[in-house]
Amino acid sequence: MEAQTGPAKKGDDINNRFIFWSLTAVFFAYSGYVWTLGTAAPQSAMATDQVKHGQQIYQQSNCTACHQFYGLGGYMGPDLTNVVSSKGAAYARAFLINGTERMPDFGFNDEEMDDLVAFLEFVDTMGTYQAPSYQLSWYGTVIALDE
Numbered sequence: 608m609e610a611q612t613g614p615a616k617k618g619d620d621i622n623n624r625f626i627f628w629s630l631t632a633v634f635f636a637y638s639g640y641v642w643t644l645g646t647a648a649p650q651s652a653m654a655t656d657q658v659k660h661g662q663q664i665y666q667q668s669n670c671t672a673c674h675q676f677y678g679l680g681g682y683m684g685p686d687l688t689n690v691v692s693s694k695g696a697a698y699a700r701a702f703l704i705n706g707t708e709r710m711p712d713f714g715f716n717d718e719e720m721d722d723l724v725a726f727l728e729f730v731d732t733m734g735t736y737q738a739p740s741y742q743l744s745w746y747g748t749v750i751a752l753d754e
Contacts, residue, residue, distance in 0.1 A: 654729060661726025664719055673710070677736045683709060688736040691728045699727055 654662075665671075673684035680686075690699055703720045706712035715723065742750045 655725070657722050657725045658729040661722035661724070661729075664715070664723055665726055668713055676730060677734070686736060687727060687730070688734070689731050691724070691731040696724050696728065699724055 670684075670687075671680040673681040675681065675684075675686045676688050678686060678688075687699075700720055702710060703713070703715055703723060744750055
């Protein structure tokens with residue numbers, strides 16, 4: 608069978624145009640979806656005044672010097688992103704009341720502790736963060752173990 612060397616048939620030209628314009632329409636429809644709805648973050652609860660006050664206390668006490676959210680911050684204390692859902696609000700409150708060997712007792716009153724716990728609960732609803740486990744191979748590359 609010989610390959611066609613002459614001009615394209617009229618039917619082939621119409622099929623090619625149909626495919627081109629169909630793909631173009633799908634491209635623009637999908638691009639419009641991604642631009643408007645596809646990247647929208649889920650609506651979450653608005654921060655209350657108590658949560659905002661807890662955030663202010665967190666920042667004024669410089670908690671980020673030792674603790675992290677989503678792995679960002681200091682490395683002396685644990686990541687607090689999901690501490691409320693994994694350990695409970697009472698667990699967080701116990702550390703705020705007493706401190707530890709490495710965490711000072713800031714002397715928060717009950718209202719400040721309630722606000723800080725409310726802030727931690729709010730952060731907990733924003734997403735999850737699990738610190739990945741890594742292993743260093745013998746030739747120097749890093750392998751993620753949690754994937």
